[in-house]
Amino acid sequence: xxxxxxxxxxxxxxxxxxxxxxxxxxxxxxxxxxxxxxxxxxxxxxxxxxxxxxxxxxxxxxxxxxxxxxxxxxxxxxxxxxxxxxxxxxxxxxxxxxxxxxxxxxxxxxxxxxxxxxxxxxxxxxxxxxxxxxxxxxxxxxxxxxxxxxxxxxxxxxxxxxxxxxxxxxxxxxxxxxxxxxxxxxxxxxxxxxxxxxxxxxxxxxxxxxxxxxxxxxxxxxxxxxxxxxxxxxxxxxxxxxxxxxxxxxxxxxxxxxxxxxxxxxxxxxxxxxxxxxxxxxxxxxxxxxxxxxxxxxxxxxxxxxxxxxxxxxxxxxxxxxxxxxxxxxxxxxxxxxxxxxxxxxxxxxxxxxxxxxxxxxxxxxxxxxxxxxxxxxxxxxxxxxxxxxxxxxxxxxxxxxxxxxxxxxxxxxxxxxxxxxxxxxxxxxxxxxxxxxxxxxxxxxxxxxxxxxxxxxxxx
Numbered sequence: 001x002x003x004x005x006x007x008x009x010x011x012x013x014x015x016x017x018x019x020x021x022x023x024x025x026x027x028x029x030x031x032x033x034x035x036x037x038x039x040x041x042x043x044x045x046x047x048x049x050x051x052x053x054x055x056x057x058x059x060x061x062x063x064x065x066x067x068x069x070x071x072x073x074x075x076x077x078x079x080x081x082x083x084x085x086x087x088x089x090x091x092x093x094x095x096x097x098x099x100x101x102x103x104x105x106x107x108x109x110x111x112x113x114x115x116x117x118x119x120x121x122x123x124x125x126x127x128x129x130x131x132x133x134x135x136x137x138x139x140x141x142x143x144x145x146x147x148x149x150x151x152x153x154x155x156x157x158x159x160x161x162x163x164x165x166x167x168x169x170x171x172x173x174x175x176x177x178x179x180x181x182x183x184x185x186x187x188x189x190x191x192x193x194x195x196x197x198x199x200x201x202x203x204x205x206x207x208x209x210x211x212x213x214x215x216x217x218x219x220x221x222x223x224x225x226x227x228x229x230x231x232x233x234x235x236x237x238x239x240x241x242x243x244x245x246x247x248x249x250x251x252x253x254x255x256x257x258x259x260x261x262x263x264x265x266x267x268x269x270x271x272x273x274x275x276x277x278x279x280x281x282x283x284x285x286x287x288x289x290x291x292x293x294x295x296x297x298x299x300x301x302x303x304x305x306x307x308x309x310x311x312x313x314x315x316x317x318x319x320x321x322x323x324x325x326x327x328x329x330x331x332x333x334x335x336x337x338x339x340x341x342x343x344x345x346x347x348x349x350x351x352x353x354x355x356x357x358x359x360x361x362x363x364x365x366x367x368x369x370x371x372x373x374x375x376x377x378x379x380x381x382x383x384x385x386x387x388x389x390x391x392x393x394x395x396x397x398x399x400x401x402x403x404x405x406x407x408x409x410x411x412x413x414x415x416x417x418x419x420x421x422x423x424x425x426x427x428x429x430x431x432x433x434x435x436x437x438x439x440x441x442x443x444x445x446x447x448x449x450x451x452x453x454x455x456x457x458x459x460x461x
Contacts, residue, residue: 029379036386037436041092043393044428047419048089048097050400051081057104063401064417071421072122073115079104083129085424087454090136091440092432102133106141111149114171119156119164120184122149124249124451125421128191132453134198138460143198150195150204162210163231178231182250185231186212187450189257189266194455209263215250216269223276224296225250241296243277244307249450251277252312255320260447260456274320282325288335289328290349304350308333308343311364315371323375330368334384337365341391342408359405361396361420363427363452370430374443385434392427426452 047063055061058068059080071080082101089098127149134142155173156164163185165175188208196205218234219225220241227247228238243251251273258267280299281291291310293302311333317326336347343365346356366388373381395413396402402423404416429452433441439461446457 040431047401062417063403066400072117080421084421087132088429128453161214161234181246186250193261220297226296242293244310288332315368366427366430
């Protein structure tokens with residue numbers, strides 16, 4: 001998720017510079033944050049070593065068996081985990097590992113593939129990953145490959161509304177599936193705006209902005225968005241308003257476009273939609289703050305079930321000025337973490353029970369804690385992040401890396417043989433930045449995308 005700049009995912013070749021930084025070495029809370037940062041870095045290097053040996057250039061490692069799997073294309077890998085990991089490796093000072101990844105990208109990464117990809121996932125993961133790696137090291141080939149990928153995604157936006165189809169063929173430009181949602185319509189501007197800034201070609205930013213506005217213009221009379229729309233006709237086919245998927249990052253990127261790109265229109269849209277969400281969806285139960293799914297035209301509640309992916313929203317609310325509500329919502333999810341150890345994919349607050357017992361190695365609570373901590377430096381949020389990390393290390397660690405969990409209620413928790421690409425980009429970066437006080441990152445002026453990719457804030461010292 002995005003991070004504010006206040007006003008707003010050979011250094012460290014050993015741990016010497018961390019030791020030299022007193023701000024986090026030993027806090028008054030008795031936690032040795034310096035040691036914890038070193039531990040996060042060590043775990044990243046350990047997991048990367050297994051990926052390097054067993055799944056090099058593959059999309060995802062299978063951490064239980066040591067195999068590998070593809071993410072998007074049925075018969076071709078695009079180095080998803082490798083690209084997602086690059087800026088995390090860089091900010092941790094794992095320079096040899098970063099250099100290995102860069103060498104693979106320069107020699108092997110080729111998007112001229114006759115295969116269909118998700119426009120949304122490919123943009124936030126691969127395009128964003130290449131741009132953040134470029135931000136880290138400045139190698140022009142990274143920008144060239146990002147631009148090539150952006151050009152291959154552009155045909156998806158050729159609709160009467162400007163809202164994109166969900167899928168596009170990377171070679172032919174063939175498009176499919178206009179039945180889309182807010183997240184897959186509006187989660188482009190930071191990456192595509194950055195691409196425009198770096199290339200001098202405004203098509204990318206303008207295309208992404210048109211899609212965002214088209215979605216906003218179809219809000220209901222009470223200011224809410226439903227979570228299903230036809231990109232060709234602009235007609236809604238759902239009535240559910242949610243801050244979880246598949247709407248979540250639309251709201252995030254309104255704020256982010258303002259913070260990263262200075263887009264005042266996006267700030268104005270955020271300032272209209274967020275009060276409506278707070279009015280119609282925010283509820284209190286047993287002293288905790290939650291967000292219901294509601295009918296987007298009438299505001300009536302539909303369910304008390306919460307989606308774990310919505311746990312990011314407390315950080316976003318705080319960034320946008322609703323600090324108390326954002327903190328309260330993050331504390332509510334922290335309660336769920338304390339109860340189950342690992343957050344379930346689905347949770348009902350009225351029964352205080354999981355509705356989906358799996359967990360896909362999610363970073364959202366760590367994301368919110370990091371965003372809140374950057375705003376107020378409260379040790380509370382570092383402790384939330386610490387618990388998230390230590391619980392992950394206890395329950396998700398397996399032979400060749402970190403794995404999803406099939407059932408968080410089982411003891412021991414039952415693992416799945418899968419490590420998602422975003423693990424390399426998101427929570428490992430959030431943990432490290434939260435604990436390390438690394439001089440490679442500007443803690444005052446920075447920006448992280450919804451996928452944790454740093455597009456502003458790296459320091460090449």
